[in-house]
Amino acid sequence: MKKVFFLVTALVMLVCVSAASAEVVIAFSQIGQESDWRTANTDDLKNAIENHPGWKLVYDDGQQKQENQIKALRNFITQDVNYILFTGVVSTGWDEVLKEVNEAEIPLLLVDRLPDCADKIEYAAAFGGDFVEEGRRQIVWAGEYLKSIGKGDMDVNIVIMEGTTGASAQTGRTEGNLKALKSYPHLKLVGQQSGNFTRAEGQAVMESWLKSIPKIDVLIAQNDDMALGAIDAIKAAGKVPGRDIIIVGCDSVKAAFDAIVAGEMNCTVECTPLYAEFVVPTIEALERGEKFDKTVIHPKENVFDMNGGIYLGTVTSIKAADVISQRRY
Amino acid sequence: MNKRFDFSALMQSKVTWAVIAEVLILLVCFAIRPDFFSISYQPSTGMLYGSLIDIVNRSAEITIISMGMTLVIALGGTDLSVGALVAVSGAIALKFLRWDVLTYTTPGDYTVYPYFLVLIVPLVVCALMGLFNGFLVAKGGIQPIIATLILMVCGRGVAQILTDGKQFTTGYSPFRVIGQGSFLYLPMPIIITIIVVVAVALFTRKTAFGAFVESVGVNASASRLSGIKAGTVILIVFMITGLLSGISGLIYSSRIMSNDSNNAGLNFEMDAILAVVIGGTNMAGGKFSLAGTVVGSLIIRTIVTFVYYFGIVSEATMAFKALIIAVVIVLQSEPVREYFARRARRREALAGGDAR
Numbered sequence: 001m002k003k004v005f006f007l008v009t010a011l012v013m014l015v016c017v018s019a020a021s022a023e024v025v026i027a028f029s030q031i032g033q034e035s036d037w038r039t040a041n042t043d044d045l046k047n048a049i050e051n052h053p054g055w056k057l058v059y060d061d062g063q064q065k066q067e068n069q070i071k072a073l074r075n076f077i078t079q080d081v082n083y084i085l086f087t088g089v090v091s092t093g094w095d096e097v098l099k100e101v102n103e104a105e106i107p108l109l110l111v112d113r114l115p116d117c118a119d120k121i122e123y124a125a126a127f128g129g130d131f132v133e134e135g136r137r138q139i140v141w142a143g144e145y146l147k148s149i150g151k152g153d154m155d156v157n158i159v160i161m162e163g164t165t166g167a168s169a170q171t172g173r174t175e176g177n178l179k180a181l182k183s184y185p186h187l188k189l190v191g192q193q194s195g196n197f198t199r200a201e202g203q204a205v206m207e208s209w210l211k212s213i214p215k216i217d218v219l220i221a222q223n224d225d226m227a228l229g230a231i232d233a234i235k236a237a238g239k240v241p242g243r244d245i246i247i248v249g250c251d252s253v254k255a256a257f258d259a260i261v262a263g264e265m266n267c268t269v270e271c272t273p274l275y276a277e278f279v280v281p282t283i284e285a286l287e288r289g290e291k292f293d294k295t296v297i298h299p300k301e302n303v304f305d306m307n308g309g310i311y312l313g314t315v316t317s318i319k320a321a322d323v324i325s326q327r328r329y
Numbered sequence: 330m331n332k333r334f335d336f337s338a339l340m341q342s343k344v345t346w347a348v349i350a351e352v353l354i355l356l357v358c359f360a361i362r363p364d365f366f367s368i369s370y371q372p373s374t375g376m377l378y379g380s381l382i383d384i385v386n387r388s389a390e391i392t393i394i395s396m397g398m399t400l401v402i403a404l405g406g407t408d409l410s411v412g413a414l415v416a417v418s419g420a421i422a423l424k425f426l427r428w429d430v431l432t433y434t435t436p437g438d439y440t441v442y443p444y445f446l447v448l449i450v451p452l453v454v455c456a457l458m459g460l461f462n463g464f465l466v467a468k469g470g471i472q473p474i475i476a477t478l479i480l481m482v483c484g485r486g487v488a489q490i491l492t493d494g495k496q497f498t499t500g501y502s503p504f505r506v507i508g509q510g511s512f513l514y515l516p517m518p519i520i521i522t523i524i525v526v527v528a529v530a531l532f533t534r535k536t537a538f539g540a541f542v543e544s545v546g547v548n549a550s551a552s553r554l555s556g557i558k559a560g561t562v563i564l565i566v567f568m569i570t571g572l573l574s575g576i577s578g579l580i581y582s583s584r585i586m587s588n589d590s591n592n593a594g595l596n597f598e599m600d601a602i603l604a605v606v607i608g609g610t611n612m613a614g615g616k617f618s619l620a621g622t623v624v625g626s627l628i629i630r631t632i633v634t635f636v637y638y639f640g641i642v643s644e645a646t647m648a649f650k651a652l653i654i655a656v657v658i659v660l661q662s663e664p665v666r667e668y669f670a671r672r673a674r675r676r677e678a679l680a681g682g683d684a685r
Contacts, residue, residue, distance in 0.1 A: 032591050033494045042494070063485060064591055193636075194643035198592045199414040199585035204387055208637035211380050212362070229585060232509065238373035256497055260437070 001049050001236050012153065019073050024149065026113075027058040027076040034226050035197065040328070041112065041273035046277030054285075064089055064323070070097045077104045078168040082113055083124075084285060087112045089170045095120065107286060111275060113168045114296065123280050125292040129299065130270045131181075133314075134175020136268045137303055138220050138248045140312045143184040145246070148310060152186070159191035159209055160219040161202060161226050169271075171195070173222045173250065195226040197277040202226030203207070206233035224249040224268055231264050242266055242306075254306055257282035260306055260320040267305040267317070274328070275299065341670040343609025343661045344621040350607075350657040351628050358635060365638065376511040380634060382519075387470025388630035390415070390594075390622055391576040395601040395608075396529040397459075397570030399412060399622045402605050404546045404566055406473025407615025408464065411574040411601055413484025414458055418451040418578025423588035424460040424498040425450060436498040436586075444503055458484070458562060459571015465557035467563040481598065488590035498629055508583030513546035518580050526574065528530040530619050539617075542566060546614030594606055628657060 005236040028051050034037050044060075049057040058081060060072035065088055077100055078085050082105050088094055109123035114128055115121075139158075146152055163170035181187055191209050195202040202221060203279050211215060221227035227249035234241040241247055241264045243281065249256050252270040259265035278297055284302075289314050303312060308319030358365040358380075368379035376382075381640050401408045426431055428441035430594050434620045440447060442518035458480055510517040533539030544552040545559045553559045574594070581593050606612060607628055608621025632653050659665060 001390065033496075035490060036496050039495050063596075162643055165646070191640055192642070193640060196592075198589060200581065200589070200592065201585065203584060204383075204633070205637050208380065208634055210365075211383075212638045212640070232584075232586075236371070236374050236376075236509070237378065238371050255436075265471075265529075267599055 023054055023056045025056045025081040026083045027081040029060050029072045031062050031087050031089045032064040037251045037273050044276045045275045048280050073097045084105050085109045085117040088115050090166050091116045095302050126296045127275055128296045131172025132176040134269050135173035136180040137312050139177050139180035141267050142248055144310050156187050156217040157190045157215050158187045159216050161195045161221040163197040165194050179311045187231050197223050199225045200230035202229030203233045208229035210237040218246045221249050224253045257320050257324045268305050270301040272299045272301055333604045340673045341595050341666050344618050346661045347607050347621055347624040354631050358657040364580050377514050380659045382631045382632050385519050386516040386592050388640055389522045392522050392626040393525045393577045395604040395622045395626050398601040399605050399617050400542055400566045403542050403617035404608050408477045408570050408599045410480035412475040412594035412597035413481050414455045414574035415578040416590045418455050418546055418575040419582030419588040419593045420491040420590055421451040422447050427497040436500045438500050438502050440501045447538040455575030460570040463564040463567030467560040470545050479573045500563050501656040508580050509514055
């Protein structure tokens with residue numbers, strides 16, 4: 001009986017070892033499906049990894065809950081995967097579980113969002129949008145656009161609709177927003193509130209602002225979904241979105257392009273979700289034994305607006321109508 | 330008949346304190362900004378326009394769900410699945426409106442399947458899901474909090490599978506009417522809420538059903554012995570709650586003209602339970618107050634609107650909400666109510682003495 005048990009165990013172990021050596025297992029702990037952007041991000045990475053010869057994907061949807069993601073990361077450690085891709089729903093509280101990942105010596109790739117503890121842990125590579133730069137571009141676009149229509153010297157009231165409090169996209173974009181505002185003294189900040197990155201809350205926040213703030217000229221929404229929600233609230237208040245109130249979104253989802261082409265929104269600063277094109281080569285390089293330093297790898301991003309041609313210091317805006325047909329998400 | 334106004338009973342009622350709390354919050358709003366109360370007519374939408382309207386309008390989803398939740402709590406249970414059902418309802422509606430976003434690529438003023446299916450299927454599915462909850466509780470003898478946990482957890486998953494994890498957007502104008510339309514100068518969600526509240530009130534108070542619910546909530550076995558079919562009552566209550574979650578989901582998704590499987594109805598179960606508790610229904614079951622629940626739901630929304638209107642900084646929002654709710658709950662606590670009731674009784678006794 002003992003012998004049989006031993007044999008079976010040995011066989012199982014053999015199968016496990018051979019299976020493990022046959023493929024590279026890449027685990028991905030994603031936040032959830034909070035928006036179109038996130039869906040595009042997930043689909044892009046999933047497709048690229050699943051279709052890569054010799055790679056296997058273990059995907060976990062965190063359903064917007066930190067505890068789910070922590071659980072998933074611990075599962076990945078138990079499964080002894082080869083790489084962990086990780087996007088955290090909030091920026092704090094990851095120290096312990098990420099240290100466990102380090103101790104298990106599984107290369108960690110931080111995707112899209114950097115946790116606060118990033119400088120205290122080891123990671124193989126980090127990819128992410130430059131949120132501060134996106135925030136800066138939003139304000140600079142509004143300032144330069146106002147100049148281009150001859151309103152550069154007029155006092156203009158601006159409101160900033162922030163994302164989920166504590167998310168690195170919110171802290172980064174807010175930092176960029178506020179820094180850039182200093183170079184445009186005519187832009188007066190009259191409101192700042194979180195819309196939680198969702199359409200419904202963007203709508204409710206704008207609805208209240210339209211009543212509590214006598215005059216709003218520019219809305220800076222830290223993602224397109226909140227901007228789209230706000231558009232409905234602006235219409236309900238009898239104002240014309242895109243004309244009475246200039247709307248600058250962020251992310252560049254398809255629905256924002258539709259709104260810009262329809263003239264209901266003015267600008268969207270791109271934050272591309274298509275990470276596979278640099279995540280995949282990075283993992284291939286890591287497989288070859290190459291090393292990366294801790295600097296975040298930024299994707300190349302654009303700014304899209306109604307007419308194009310607004311110079312923002314680092315990029316020039318592109319007319320949304322010209323590229324809408326090429327948008328994949 | 331010489332029926333005296335019973336002041337001490339009034340002060341002891343939790344509903345009174347809920348109303349007082351709501352009035353106090355509104356008074357604070359009024360003190361800071363009197364124009365918080367301004368209501369005007371908005372010609373472009375044909376609706377009344379003002380913060381008070383917003384409060385009632387945006388409380389619709391929670392008010393509607395908490396009508397069902399009141400009955401569930403009166404039975405001595407809780408329904409945790411309502412938020413997930415909101416997401417399911419929205420996902421089904423958008424699925425029928427758009428069906429396949431790869432074939433019908435741009436959102437427009439069209440629906441792929443007939444409009445009545447868009448409305449009926451989500452409601453039927455949600456009612457069935459509610460019935461499933463009720464079945465587990467009534468026939469399976471599972472505690473409601475555990476039974477409804479199943480759909481709470483997997484409901485959102487179902488919603489995501491239905492729409493391939495995508496957010497569908499629509500421009501179909503008849504669908505917009507539910508969340509953004511108007512009737513009699515009022516936003517449509519308010520009208521729907523009024524209909525639901527009246528319907529539930531009539532069903533529970535004009536028939537014996539309300540009494541059955543309270544009886545089962547106090548003691549299920551005793552009610553069974555006295556001839557009430559406890560199981561059937563439980564089934565009906567959970568089914569109603571499911572159906573109401575479905576209605577709420579249609580309103581939510583119509584407001585944003587899309588489904589949002591992760592955020593639609595998120596934490597609604599908590600808000601609904603809170604509304605019921607603030608409204609004075611005891612979590613242990615028994616007597617319930619639908620009017621109190623409506624006030625509870627309004628309080629929750631008033632706080633949110635307060636935060637937006639007065640620009641409470643995002644970081645402090647949660648703490649601020651918690652603080653107000655803590656005050657409301659303390660105001661309703663037994664010792665506080667007892668204190669005021671005693672004072673009222675003493676005053677009445679003094680007044681009685683004078684008359685003699």
